[in-house]
Amino acid sequence: MIISALAFYFFAGILVLSSVLVITAKNPVHSVLFLILAFFNSAGLFILLGAEFVGMIMVIVYVGAVAVLFLFVVMMLDISFADLRKGAMQYVPIGLIIGAVLLFELIAVFGTWSMSDDKLANLAAPSPGESVSNTQALGKIIYTDYVLAFQGAGLILFVAMVGAIVLTHRRRPGVRRQSVAEQHARKPEDVLKVQKVTPGTGV
Amino acid sequence: MIEITGIFAVDWTIIKLAAILAVTVGVLLTVAYYTYGERKIMGAMQRRQGPMTVGPFGLLQPIADGIKLFSKETIIPSQANGPVFVIAPMMLFALSLVAWAVIPFDKGWVIANINAGILYLFAVSSMTVYGVIMAGWASNSRYAFLGGLRSASQMVSYEVSMGLIIVCVLLCTGTQNLQGIVEADRPVWMQILLFPMLIVFLVSILAETNRAPFDLPEGESEITGGFMVEYSAMTYALFFLGEYSAMILMSAMTNILFLGAWLPPFGIEALAFVPGIIWFAIKTLLVMFVFIWARATLPRFRYDQLMRLGWKVFLPLTLFWVVLTAGILITFDALPS
Numbered sequence: 001m002i003i004s005a006l007a008f009y010f011f012a013g014i015l016v017l018s019s020v021l022v023i024t025a026k027n028p029v030h031s032v033l034f035l036i037l038a039f040f041n042s043a044g045l046f047i048l049l050g051a052e053f054v055g056m057i058m059v060i061v062y063v064g065a066v067a068v069l070f071l072f073v074v075m076m077l078d079i080s081f082a083d084l085r086k087g088a089m090q091y092v093p094i095g096l097i098i099g100a101v102l103l104f105e106l107i108a109v110f111g112t113w114s115m116s117d118d119k120l121a122n123l124a125a126p127s128p129g130e131s132v133s134n135t136q137a138l139g140k141i142i143y144t145d146y147v148l149a150f151q152g153a154g155l156i157l158f159v160a161m162v163g164a165i166v167l168t169h170r171r172r173p174g175v176r177r178q179s180v181a182e183q184h185a186r187k188p189e190d191v192l193k194v195q196k197v198t199p200g201t202g203v
Numbered sequence: 204m205i206e207i208t209g210i211f212a213v214d215w216t217i218i219k220l221a222a223i224l225a226v227t228v229g230v231l232l233t234v235a236y237y238t239y240g241e242r243k244i245m246g247a248m249q250r251r252q253g254p255m256t257v258g259p260f261g262l263l264q265p266i267a268d269g270i271k272l273f274s275k276e277t278i279i280p281s282q283a284n285g286p287v288f289v290i291a292p293m294m295l296f297a298l299s300l301v302a303w304a305v306i307p308f309d310k311g312w313v314i315a316n317i318n319a320g321i322l323y324l325f326a327v328s329s330m331t332v333y334g335v336i337m338a339g340w341a342s343n344s345r346y347a348f349l350g351g352l353r354s355a356s357q358m359v360s361y362e363v364s365m366g367l368i369i370v371c372v373l374l375c376t377g378t379q380n381l382q383g384i385v386e387a388d389r390p391v392w393m394q395i396l397l398f399p400m401l402i403v404f405l406v407s408i409l410a411e412t413n414r415a416p417f418d419l420p421e422g423e424s425e426i427t428g429g430f431m432v433e434y435s436a437m438t439y440a441l442f443f444l445g446e447y448s449a450m451i452l453m454s455a456m457t458n459i460l461f462l463g464a465w466l467p468p469f470g471i472e473a474l475a476f477v478p479g480i481i482w483f484a485i486k487t488l489l490v491m492f493v494f495i496w497a498r499a500t501l502p503r504f505r506y507d508q509l510m511r512l513g514w515k516v517f518l519p520l521t522l523f524w525v526v527l528t529a530g531i532l533i534t535f536d537a538l539p540s
Contacts, residue, residue: 029340033287036333056322064329064362068336068355075340075348133318135379178507 008048015041028074036067053134222314226303234447235265241495248499272443275436280343283433287341292434292441295334299448302327306455307382309465309479320381321369324456325362328411331449332358335413335420335430338442342433350429353506354413354420360513361410367521368400368407371528372460377539385464387539396531400524401461403517405493408453410513412446415498419506454490455483462486 018037025031039062046055142150239254239262246253254261279288305320307313317323332355339351373379375397376387410417421429431442458464464486465479504512532538 027284029284030287033337052317052319053322056319056326059326060322060329060366064326064332065359068332068359071333071336071340072352072355075336075352133379135319180511 004048008045011041011044011048015045028077029071032067032071032074035070036063039063039067051134053138219314223304226314227300230300230303230448230451231444233451234444235269237447237451237491238268238443239265240491241498244492244495245499248496269440272436272440277436277438278433280433282343284341284343287337288433289438291334291338291341292438292445294337295331295445296441296448298327298331298334299445299452302452305381306452306459307385307464308483310382310386312480313382316380316382319379321373321379321384321460324381324452325366325369328449328452328456329358329362331445334442334445338434339430342430344433346426346428346432347430349426350420350432353426354430357410357413357417357419357509357513360510361407361517364403364513364517364521365407365411367518367525368404369460370525371397371400371521374525374528374532375539381459385459385466389463393537396528397461400521401457403521404457404461405490406512407517408450408457409494409497410509412449412453412494414446414450414494416501416504417509418503419509424503450494451487451491454487454494457490458483458486462490 015038018034018041021034022031022038025034039058043055043058043063046052046058242264243253243261245251254264257263257267279285302324304315305313305317305323307316335354335358336351339347339349339354342348372384375389375393376384378384378387409415413420419425419429421431426432431439434442463482465483467474467477467482468486
């Protein structure tokens, strides 16, 4: 038990520290790297809770894919960090207002939070029964009770993806595209001609 | 007797530590001799001798290379982003080693027998991209940056189809535990069903480990070594070790997913007397040979062709195969319980 408590404080401590560093780091690339560290440590917390599937998916999706794209974009941005800092102070009131609203909402949610009576039993066994693994338990819930919500979420993501492609895609004229099918369909007879060249006349 | 059991109980941690040490040293030695084997095999394929001067048959060549890299000076470019520049190779190297914790070498021969073993492997291999992309950015050099960007997009692209292939295998085995995957009952029709996925997986791991013919992040002839161009001495050696360790890891992963790891080939009972670890080694070496074979045989892909293959060929194919596998399993009522 003491080891899991130590591990919790280790993960949680690094999580909080790296979250602070995300917003205070001078270099935006460093910010993204600290964000990745934060993701990774929250995955560690999930695993500590016994939710190994969620933890692993956290690493695979957030760290392995989403944050890579973040880093990709931030690295390519050519921005002067000093200019960026200059005007930042004028947004502090708006930021404070948003923060206050979020804090109020969180208080409103957690103020009415009540623990179920068998919370200790639930905490001890995150998945129902010894034989059922975490992944199976999750799959059984998602694809039966919550199938509509799950598919709806998937559909929204799909629409968002199509929308992003439609908005950013532009057809540039004069681009020579490779058509693999056409290339494969080419035969020597279609493009090559053997010609007899008599000396002194040319082709 | 009681005292002895007591000692054993205390020594359990030490046994674990010894196992970790053994696996790490074993992997590093395999990496060393994998480079030797690669040079010998490629030499044979290209009618050359390969390393032959240091030691008998050049067997001490990897050791000599290691000493050379150790004794050289580590150069950190003055314009580089110091901490990130140094952390990148360490991270790549460490990640390529931690993944070995869940690999079962034989029945029960595993350091950490966790439930979500295959997810752990996938998560670790999807994180290795950071070593490359951080190195590319921190070097503050155009070639290195291009290499890092190429690697990031390439590894993310091929991970998608790798994930879907893993889903296919998981549908057939019904467990995420690596030992469970090996020992799951696989009739012949299931193996035939999974065979095309083995081919796609082999191509994908070439792209995932940045190996020829997909070694565009390094691309000596166009970006002079890519993300590694500013690295020297031990920092370079860590990249090198990480890359080869990742190749061996991917071979072991292919072995576990498709080739039956420590089980005798084709389920021949007469061959079961051979220790499982021998079969594991032979099958892994076979996949490792494919890496070298591909490198010696195939010219490098063009970048747009690489992306086309990943997104327009492999992604639809593997997605279709997931649906097909699930459909067949449902139709014939063969889903593992």
